[in-house]
Amino acid sequence: xxxxxxxxxxxxxxxxxxxxxxxxxxxxxxxxxxxxxxxxxxxxxxxxxxxxxxxxxxxxxxxxxxxxxxxxxxxxxxxxxxxxxxxxxxxxxxxxxxxxxxxxxxxxxxxxxxxxxxxxxxxxxxxxxxxxxxxxxxxxxxxxxxxxxxxxxxxxxxxxxxxxxxxxxxxxxxxxxxxxxxxxxxxxxxxxxxxxxxxxxxxxxxxxxxxxxxxxxxxxxxxxxxxxxxxxxxxxxxxxxxxxxxxxxxxxxxxxxxxxxxxxxxxxxxxxxxxxxxxxxxxxxxxxxxxxxxxxxxxxxxxxxxxxxxxxxxxxxxxxxxxxxxxxxxxxxxxxxxxxxxxxxxxxxxxxxxxxxxxxxxxxxxxxxxxxxxxxxxxxxxxxxxxxxxxxxxxxxxxxxxxxxxxxxxxxxxxxxxxxxxxxxxxxxxxxxxxxxxxxxxxxxxxxxxxxxxxxxxxxxxxxxxxxxxxxxxxxxxxxxxx
Numbered sequence: 001x002x003x004x005x006x007x008x009x010x011x012x013x014x015x016x017x018x019x020x021x022x023x024x025x026x027x028x029x030x031x032x033x034x035x036x037x038x039x040x041x042x043x044x045x046x047x048x049x050x051x052x053x054x055x056x057x058x059x060x061x062x063x064x065x066x067x068x069x070x071x072x073x074x075x076x077x078x079x080x081x082x083x084x085x086x087x088x089x090x091x092x093x094x095x096x097x098x099x100x101x102x103x104x105x106x107x108x109x110x111x112x113x114x115x116x117x118x119x120x121x122x123x124x125x126x127x128x129x130x131x132x133x134x135x136x137x138x139x140x141x142x143x144x145x146x147x148x149x150x151x152x153x154x155x156x157x158x159x160x161x162x163x164x165x166x167x168x169x170x171x172x173x174x175x176x177x178x179x180x181x182x183x184x185x186x187x188x189x190x191x192x193x194x195x196x197x198x199x200x201x202x203x204x205x206x207x208x209x210x211x212x213x214x215x216x217x218x219x220x221x222x223x224x225x226x227x228x229x230x231x232x233x234x235x236x237x238x239x240x241x242x243x244x245x246x247x248x249x250x251x252x253x254x255x256x257x258x259x260x261x262x263x264x265x266x267x268x269x270x271x272x273x274x275x276x277x278x279x280x281x282x283x284x285x286x287x288x289x290x291x292x293x294x295x296x297x298x299x300x301x302x303x304x305x306x307x308x309x310x311x312x313x314x315x316x317x318x319x320x321x322x323x324x325x326x327x328x329x330x331x332x333x334x335x336x337x338x339x340x341x342x343x344x345x346x347x348x349x350x351x352x353x354x355x356x357x358x359x360x361x362x363x364x365x366x367x368x369x370x371x372x373x374x375x376x377x378x379x380x381x382x383x384x385x386x387x388x389x390x391x392x393x394x395x396x397x398x399x400x401x402x403x404x405x406x407x408x409x410x411x412x413x414x415x416x417x418x419x420x421x422x423x424x425x426x427x428x429x430x431x432x433x434x435x436x437x438x439x440x441x442x443x444x445x446x447x448x449x450x451x452x453x454x455x456x457x458x459x460x461x462x463x464x465x466x467x468x469x470x471x472x473x474x475x476x477x478x479x480x481x482x483x
Contacts, residue, residue, distance in 0.1 A: 014205035021194070021201050029190045033183050045152075047088050048168055049139060051078065052154030056166045059095055060158050063103060068113060071095060071104040079106050091149070092169040098162055100128045117167070123147040127167065148172050211237075215245055285323050292316050340373040341381040341413070346406060349382060353389045362396045364389070368405040374413050375479050380454050385415060387447045388473050392419035395471065412460075412478035424466040432464060451475075 055078060062071035075093050092110075095103045096117050105111040110120065118125040123144040143150040149169050156163040299312045346369055357364045385404070392402040396419040403418040424432065433452035451473075455462045460477035 014202045014209070017201045017205035018198060021197050025190050025194055025197075029186050032186045036183075036186070044088060044170065045141065048090070048152040048170060049154075051090070052139060052152045052166050052168055054078075055093070055095075055168075056154045056156050059166060060156060060163070063095070063097075063156055063163050064158055068104050072108075075104060075106050090168040091171045092167075094167040094169070095156070095164060096167065097164040100165075103164060123149050123151070123169075127151060127153065211242075211245070215248060289323070292320070339378050341370075341376050341378040342373040343370050345378055345382055346370070346385075346404070349385050349389060350404075352386060353393060356390060357393050357402070360393055360396070360400075361398045362393045362400050362402055364393070364402045364404070366404050366406075368407045370406050370408050370413065374408055376413060376458065376477060380458065381413075381415075381477075384451050384454055384475060385417070387451050388415075388417040388475075391447055392417050392421075392471075392473075395419050395421040397421045412476060414474065414476050416472055416474045418470070418472045420469045421471065423468050423471055424464065429464065429466075433462070 055074065058074050059071055062068070062074065075095070079090070079093060090106075093106045094111060094117055095105065097103050100117050102111045102113055102115050102117050104113065111117060116128075118128050126144050127142065139152070139154045141150065141152055148171055150172060152168040152170070154166045154168075156165060295312045295316060299308060302308065346366065350364060350366070353364060385406075389402065389404065396402050401418075401420050405414075405416040405418070407414055433448050452462060455475055455477065458477045460475055463474045463476075465472045465474070
């Protein structure tokens with residue numbers, strides 16, 4: 001299942017930019033709405049405080065003269081029937097005496113004159129406790145919990161004596177229409193801004209992602225098509241993406257140089273191997289030719305009696321047979337269609353390494369042989385065994401021993417090449433099959449690398465065991481992959 005982390009940068013960057021724009025717009029809208037709500041609330045509180053002070057100042061004389069009708073007229077004149085701003089209109093206005101009894105109110109039926117203002121209960125019952133807090137001249141705002149009302153309490157004072165309080169009750173839901181109107185306006189402004197910013201942000205983000213996408217596309221081609229890497233399309237700028245593109249171009253150039261060096265070294269190794277094989281073949285052919293020429297020369301000088309003629313013909317036959325076997329050992333490399341690896345291939349390989357083994361005074365022995373052809377390509381197996389034998393001869397040194405063991409099973413073939421020369425150091429083991437890794441001054445370090453590549457091509461496994469005077473390379477190749 002694909003996640004956001006798996007999305008291409010073609011989509012990831014635009015989506016993140018759009019998410020950032022939406023988040024910013026939402027945050028700005030919330031901040032504006034909160035600010036508008038505070039302004040509405042501050043406006044209401046300021047109006048309520050001002051109204052409370054005006055009423056408290058106006059009602060002093062009616063309260064001193066116990067003029068209830070005049071006080072009621074003053075309250076009614078302050079309470080408009082159809083106000084322009086309903087949220088600024090107090091729901092109830094109460095005038096109480098010092099004992100919290102109702103002197104006059106805008107709702108006489110709900111708050112009869114002379115009754116306790118706490119009689120209706122609820123939030124009104126909490127106001128009496130507030131009267132004992134703070135100074136007598138303090139104007140206070142009370143917001144009881146779980147109540148839809150909040151109150152502005154303004155004291156009635158005459159000559160420093162508290163006569164009572166003017167209490168204005170406001171409904172909190174009355175703020176909602178004005179608040180929703182402001183929210184709607186803010187939402188429309190935000191929507192217009194988003195309609196403008198989102199397409200611009202999407203296009204800008206896509207253009208920002210293009211250099212990275214071109215760089216990623218070029219990197220994908222590196223393992224398979226190094227030459228096809230679209231280096232010309234990479235970004236060229238002074239920012240981090242441009243610096244990354246420049247570093248990538250340098251890396252590609254260095255990889256191309258390395259590839260060319262590998263081709264040259266591989267060609268050099270092949271030429272060196274051909275040279276070694278040619279020298280061995282020349283030695284194997286030159287020896288019987290020298291013997292045959294000597295026999296012919298002796299026969300010519302000492303006459304042609306039947307016994308001498310028979311010995312001379314026998315020597316010529318053995319020499320020609322040896323030359324034929326040497327040449328036959330090379331013919332498999334020239335065949336277009338490969339054949340199965342057969343027991344005769346072991347003999348051919350021994351002939352091909354005999355010259356180098358003889359030059360090093362190395363004894364090559366065979367401990368085990370395959371009894372019949374195996375369904376694996378002869379050319380590839382011959383190259384594996386030949387490289388291992390030549391490496392073993394070189395490692396064994398003068399007077400050493402090389403041993404070849406080959407046997408089959410129902411699953412595949414196992415080839416083991418042993419030598420009693422200097423062992424491989426433990427720190428060199430991890431780099432043994434890397435190209436150009438060699439422990440000999442005359443080697444190019446490609447022989448074991450080629451062995452490893454062919455073995456993996458045939459789905460085989462290769463193992464190495466090395467200790468003083470005993471190094472063994474073991475290769476196991478299953479049947480089934482002959483191409």
